[in-house]
Amino acid sequence: MRYLSGTILLTLSLILATDVVRAEEPALKVGVIEDMSGPYADLSGQGSVISARLAVEDFGPVLNRKVEIVSADHMNKADAGVAIAKRWIEADGVEMITGLSNSAVALAVRNVAVSSRKIDIVVSAGTGDLSGKACSPTSFHWVYDSYGLAKTVGMATIRSGADTFYQVLVDYAFATAMARDGSRFAEAAGGKAVGSVRVPLNTADYSSFILQAQASKAKAILLALAGADFINFVKQAQEFGIVDGGQKLASFITFVNDIHSLGPKTAQGLLSSEAFYWDLDDKTRAYSKRFFAIAKKMPNSMQAGIYSAVTHYLKAVQAAGTTDAIKVAAKMRELPVNDFMTENGKVREDGRLPRPMYLFQAKSPKESTSDWDVLKPIQKLSAEEATRPLSESECPLVREAQASK
Numbered sequence: 001m002r003y004l005s006g007t008i009l010l011t012l013s014l015i016l017a018t019d020v021v022r023a024e025e026p027a028l029k030v031g032v033i034e035d036m037s038g039p040y041a042d043l044s045g046q047g048s049v050i051s052a053r054l055a056v057e058d059f060g061p062v063l064n065r066k067v068e069i070v071s072a073d074h075m076n077k078a079d080a081g082v083a084i085a086k087r088w089i090e091a092d093g094v095e096m097i098t099g100l101s102n103s104a105v106a107l108a109v110r111n112v113a114v115s116s117r118k119i120d121i122v123v124s125a126g127t128g129d130l131s132g133k134a135c136s137p138t139s140f141h142w143v144y145d146s147y148g149l150a151k152t153v154g155m156a157t158i159r160s161g162a163d164t165f166y167q168v169l170v171d172y173a174f175a176t177a178m179a180r181d182g183s184r185f186a187e188a189a190g191g192k193a194v195g196s197v198r199v200p201l202n203t204a205d206y207s208s209f210i211l212q213a214q215a216s217k218a219k220a221i222l223l224a225l226a227g228a229d230f231i232n233f234v235k236q237a238q239e240f241g242i243v244d245g246g247q248k249l250a251s252f253i254t255f256v257n258d259i260h261s262l263g264p265k266t267a268q269g270l271l272s273s274e275a276f277y278w279d280l281d282d283k284t285r286a287y288s289k290r291f292f293a294i295a296k297k298m299p300n301s302m303q304a305g306i307y308s309a310v311t312h313y314l315k316a317v318q319a320a321g322t323t324d325a326i327k328v329a330a331k332m333r334e335l336p337v338n339d340f341m342t343e344n345g346k347v348r349e350d351g352r353l354p355r356p357m358y359l360f361q362a363k364s365p366k367e368s369t370s371d372w373d374v375l376k377p378i379q380k381l382s383a384e385e386a387t388r389p390l391s392e393s394e395c396p397l398v399r400e401a402q403a404s405k
Contacts, residue, residue, distance in 0.1 A: 025063075025064055025065045025066075026065065026093060027065060027066045027067065027068040028062055028063070028065045028066070028067045028068070028095060028317070028323065029067075029068050029069075029070055029088070029092060029093055029094040029095060030052065030056075030067065030068070030069055030070070030094070030095065030096050030097075030098065030310060030313070031069075031070050031071070031072070031084075031085075031088045031094040031096070031097045031098070032048050032049050032052050032069060032070070032071040032072075032097075032098055032099040032306065033071070033072050033073075033074050033081055033084055033085065033097060033098075033099050033100055033105070033109060034048045034049070034071070034073070034074065034099040034100070034101050034124060035073065035074060035075070035076055035101045035102060035227075036071075036072075036073035037073050037075065038075060038076050038202070038227075039076075039201065039202055039226070039227040039228035039229050040076070040101045040102065040124075040226060040227040040228075041227075042227060042228075042257050042261075043101065043124075043226065043227050043255050043257055043258075043300060043302060043303075044099060044101040044124045044302050044303065046295070047291075047295050047297070047299060047300075047302075047303040048071075048099045048123070048124065048302065048303050048306045049069065049071045050291060050294050050295050050303070051291065051299065051303045051304065051305075051306040051307040051310075052069045052071075052098070052306050052307070052310050053069050054290060054291070054294075054307055055306070055307045055308075055310035055311045055314070056068075056069060056310065056314075058311070059310075059311060059314045059315075062314050062317050062318050063317065063318065063321065063322075063323075067314065069310075070088065070092065070094065072084045072088075074100075074101075074102065074105045074109075076102050076105065076201065077105070078102075078104045078105050078107075078108035078109075079108070080105075081100070081102075081105040081106075081108055081109045082108050082109060082111075082112055084109075085097055085109045085112040085113065086112055086116075089112065089113070089116045089118055090116075094118070095118060095119065095317075095323045095325075096118065096119040096120070096121065096313050097109060097113055097118065097119075097120045097121075098120070098121040098122070098123055098142075098306060098309050098310065098313075099123055099124050099306060100120070100122045100123065100124055100125050101124035101125055101302065102124075102125060102172065102174075103125040103126060103127035103129075103130075103172060103173035103174040103177070104172050104173045105125070106120075106122045106124075106125035106127070106130060107127070107129065107130070107134055107173065110122070110130070110134060110136070110139055113138065113139065114136045114138060114139060117138065117325045117326070118138065118325055119138045119139070119140070119313065119325050119328060119329060119332075120138070120139050120140070121139075121140040121141075121142050121309040121313060122139070122140065122141050122142065123142045123143050123302055123305040123306050123309050124143075124302040124305075124306075125174065126144055126145050126146050126149065126174045126177070126178070126253060127145070127146055127173050127174045127176075127177040128145045128146045128147050128177050128181065128388060129173070129177060129394075130145065130351070131145065131348075131350040131351050131352035131388075131393070131395060132350070132388075132393060132394040132395055133394040133395065133396075135350045135351050135395035135396065135397055135398075136351070136397075137326065137329055137397065138325040138326065138328075138329045139351050140309070140329075140332065140347065140351040140352075140353065141351055141352050141353070142305050142308065142309045142353050143275050143276075143301050143302060143305035143308075143353075143355070144253075144273075144274075144275050144301060144357070145177075145352070145388070146174065146177035146178045146180075146181045146182075146252075147181050147386075147387065147388040148273070148275075148357045148381070148386040148387060149178065149181075149252045149253055149273045149357070150178060150181035150182040150184070150185050150252060151181070151185045151357075151381065151385070151386060152273035152357045152358070152359050152379070152381055152386065153182070153222065153250050153251065153252050153271060153272065153273045153359065154181075154182045154183075154184075154185035154186040154189065154191075154222065154252075155185045155186065155188065155189040156250075156271060156359050156379055157186065157191075157220050157222065157248065157250040157271055158186050158189035158190055158191035158220070159189055159190075160248070160271075161219070162191070162218075162219035162220035162248050162250075163190060163191050163192065163219060164191065164192050164193075164194050164217070164218045164219050164220070165186050165191050165192070165193060165194065165218050165219070165220045165221070165222050166193075166194055166195050166196065166197075166212075166213045166216040166218035166220070166221050166222070167179055167182060167183070167193070167195075167196035167197075167221075167222045167223075167224065168196070168197055168199060168209060168213060168221060168222070168223050168224065168225065168233065169196060169197070169198050169199070169224040169225075170198070170199055170200075170201055170224060170225050170226070170229055171198040171199060171200055171201065172201060174224070174253075175198065175224045178224040178252050178253075179196060179224065182222055182224070182252060186222070191220075194216045194217070194218045195212070195216045195218070197209050197212050197213070199225070199229070201229065202228070202229065203229060203232070204232070205236075206232060206233045206236045206237075207236065207240070209233075210233070210236055210237050210240050210242065211240070213242070213247075214240060214242060214245070214247070218247065219246070219247060219248060220247065220248040220249075220250055221237075221242065221247055221248070221249055221250070222250050222251075222252065223249065223250065223251040223252065223254075224251075224252045224253065225251070225253075226253045226254070226255075226258075227258070230251060230253075230254060230258050231258055231261050231262060234249065234262055234266060234267065234270070235262065235266060237249065238266055243269070248269075248271070249269075249270050249271075250270065250271040250272070251270060251271070251272045251273075252272075252273065253272075253273075254270070254272035254273075254274075255274065255300035255301065255302070256274075256277065256278065256298055256299075256300050256372065256374060256375060257297065257298075257300055259272075259362050259374040259375060260297070260298075260371070260372060260374055262362075264362065264363055264364055264365040264367070264368045264374060265365055267362040267374070268362050268363065268364040268365065269361065269362060269364070270361070270362040271359060271360070271361055272359075272360050272361075272362070272375075273357055273358065273359055273360070274300070274301050274357070274358055274360055274375075275301040275305070275341070275355050275356070275357055275358070276299075276300065276301035276304045276305070276341045277358065277360065277375055277377065278298040278299060278372065279372075279373065279375075280358075280377070283340040283341075284304075284340055284341065286340065287299070287304065287307070287340045287341075288304075291303070291304075297372075298372045301341075304340070304341050305341070307339065307340075307341075308337065308339045308340075308341055308342055311339055312332060312335070312337050312339075313328070313332065315331075315335060316328045316329075316331035316332040316335060317331075319331045319334075319335060332347055333346075333347045333348075333349070337353060341355075342355060345383070348390065349390075349395070349397050349398055349401050350390065350393055350395035350397055350398050351395075351397075352387060352388075354383035354384065354386070354387035355383050355386070355387075356380055356381060356382055356383050356386060357380070357381045357386035358377045358379070358380050358381075359377070359378055359379035359380070359381075360375040360376065360377055360378065361375070361376055361378050362374060362375060363375060363376055390402075
C-alpha cells in the first residue's frame with residue numbers, strides 16, 4: 001500500500017510538473033504595426049488590432065502556446081517602423097509582423113524581418129514591389145496591390161467614356177507604382193494621359209492641385225490618395241464644381257470608411273476598387289457584425305485582411321509544428337487560404353495571395369437604405385485577372401523557380 005501510494009504521488013508530481021512547463025511556455029507574439037494617429041488611422045489603426053484579436057480568439061492556443069497580439073504606431077515614418085520591428089524581434093520575441101499601412105514603412109520593416117528570419121505579412125500597403133523586386137521567402141502580400149487596383153479602376157473608367165485622364169498622387173512609394181500601373185491600364189483601354197501632380201501627405205488645402213486637374217480638361221481625374229487625404233480632396237473638389245462641370249472622379253484606393261465619411265450626397269457616382277465589402281454575402285456580414293460590435297464601424301478590406309492573414313499564419317504554425325520562419329512560410333504556401341473573404345486561395349512563390357477585385361460605385365442618397373449601405377458592386381475581376389502574371393514578375397524567387405523547371 002505504501003509503495004502504491006508513493007507511485008501515485010510520483011505520477012501526480014510528474015503530471016503537475018508537465019502542467020507547469022506548459023504554463024510557462026512563452027506566448028507566441030504577433031505584431032501589428034499600423035498608422036494609429038495619422039491620415040490612415042481610420043482605415044487601419046485600431047481596426048486592424050481588433051481583427052487580429054478576433055482571429056486569435058477564434059483560433060485559440062498554438063503549439064500549447066497562448067497567442068498574444070502587440071501593436072504600435074509607425075506614424076507614417078519608415079525609421080519609426082524599423083525601430084519598432086527591431087525592438088519587437090530582438091527584445092520582445094515577436095515572430096510575425098503584419099498590417100504595415102504605408103508602402104515605405106512596409107518595405108523598410110520587411111528588410112528588418114528578412115534579416116532577422118521572421119515572417120512579415122503586408123496587408124495594408126499596396127506597392128507591387130512587395131511581391132516584385134522586394135519579395136522574399138518569408139514575406140507575403142495579402143490583400144491588394146497597385147496592379148489590381150489600377151487594372152480595375154483604370155480600365156473601367158476609360159471604358160465608361162472618359163477617354164482622357166489626369167492623375168493626382170500622394171507623394172510616396174505606393175503612388176509611384178500606382179502611376180505606372182494606372183497609366184498602363186488606362187492607356188490599354190484607349191485612354192490618353194494629359195498630366196499628373198504629386199501632393200504631400202496630409203495636405204490640408206488642395207485648391208491649387210484641384211485647379212490644375214480642372215484646367216487639364218481631362219474627362220476623368222484618377223486619385224491615388226487614401227484616408228483623410230482622399231476625403232479632403234473630394235470635399236474640396238465638390239466646392240470647385242469638378243463633377244458638376246463634367247469631370248469624373250475615380251479612386252484607385254478608397255475604402256468603405258471613406259465613402260461613409262463623405263456621405264452619399266458627396267460621394268455618389270464615385271468609382272473605386274476593393275477586395276472586400278461588408279455586405280457581399282452572409283459570411284462577410286457575419287464577420288462584420290462582430291467587428292462592428294467592438295469598433296462601431298464596418299471593416300474594410302485591410303482590417304478584414306488582418307483577420308485572414310493572422311488566421312492563416314497560425315494554421316501554418318500549427319501544421320509546421322514550429323515557429324521557424326522558413327518552415328512556416330512553406331506551409332503558408334502549401335495550405336489553401338479559406339476564411340470569410342477568401343475561398344481556396346493559393347499563395348504564389350512571390351508571396352502574393354491572388355484574390356478577386358471588385359469595382360464599386362458609391363450609392364446615391366436614394367439608393368442607400370442604411371448608414372453603412374454606401375457601395376454597390378458593378379464589376380468583378382477574377383483573382384487571375386486582378387493579379388500581375390508571374391511572367392511579368394520582378395521577384396527573384398519566381399525567376400529561380402522558372403529556371404529550375
